[in-house]
Amino acid sequence: MQAITLTIPPNLNVFSDDELYAFCLANPELHIERDETGHIIIMPPTGLESSFTNNDLQTEVSIWNRKTKSGRVSDSNGGYTLPDRSMRAPDVGWVSKERLMSVLPEELKKFAHICPDFVIEVRSESDNLTELQAKMDKWLQNGVRLGWLVDPQSKTTTIYRPDQEPEEKPFTETLSGENVLVGFTLNVQEVLTY
Structure with missing residues (x-):
């Protein structure tokens, strides 16, 4: 099953931020996002293996964050309204204390x-890999400083950084949080058990 995109006619001003939130609350069984054009994207639930992977990766980031106390970690249910008006929910997200100070x-x-x-x-x-790659590009365009696209099918992680070409690394290679998650390292192969 693939994601379904509901096309909203351009002449309709559908779903303010509050209305989108209310729509999501009224449909808790659906995983909903909004793209920058206002279209509503309804995604199917993931398989259990993908859920295990998401949880394992989130746990690693959460353990690092608990030690450093440098921000907050969100799971795939946490939606962010981005500068381009899209509302997206990454499988794992981390926000620094500095950015959080700007939010009431x-x-x-x-x-x-x-x-x-x-x-x-x-x-x-x-x-769809092409759609996920485009989503990663959108994350960068909206201000993400570091992104990882983890692909269990190819056993690779593609690293996304602003103003740089994506860099692909095998699961066997240790990843770094660089200057974003300072001191964080992750070897995907060691974390994910198949």
Whole structure:
């Protein structure tokens, strides 16, 4: 099953940020995002293997963050309203304390207007690789400072950085959080058990 995109006619001003949040609350069984054109994207649930992978990767980032206390970690249910008006929910997101200081606490109860510093997207069985690559580019365009596209099918992670070409690394190679998640390293092969 693939994602479904609901095309909203351009002459309709459908779904303000509050209305989108209400729509998502009214449909809790659906994983919903909005692209920069206002189209609503409904994604199927992932298989259990993808869920295990998401959780394992999020756990590693959360353990690092608990030690450093340098920001907050979100899972695939946490939606971010980005500068281009899209609302996206990465499989794993991390926001620095500095960026969080610009957000009012009540905004965090909805899809806050903030871009994560770091994201991980995991290619599930139903994901189209080209669409995921385009999504990673959109993350960068909106302010993400470091992104990883983890592909269990090819056993590679593609690293996305602003103003650079993506760099692909095999699961066997240790990844670095660079100057974004300072001191964080991850060997995907050691973390994911298949």
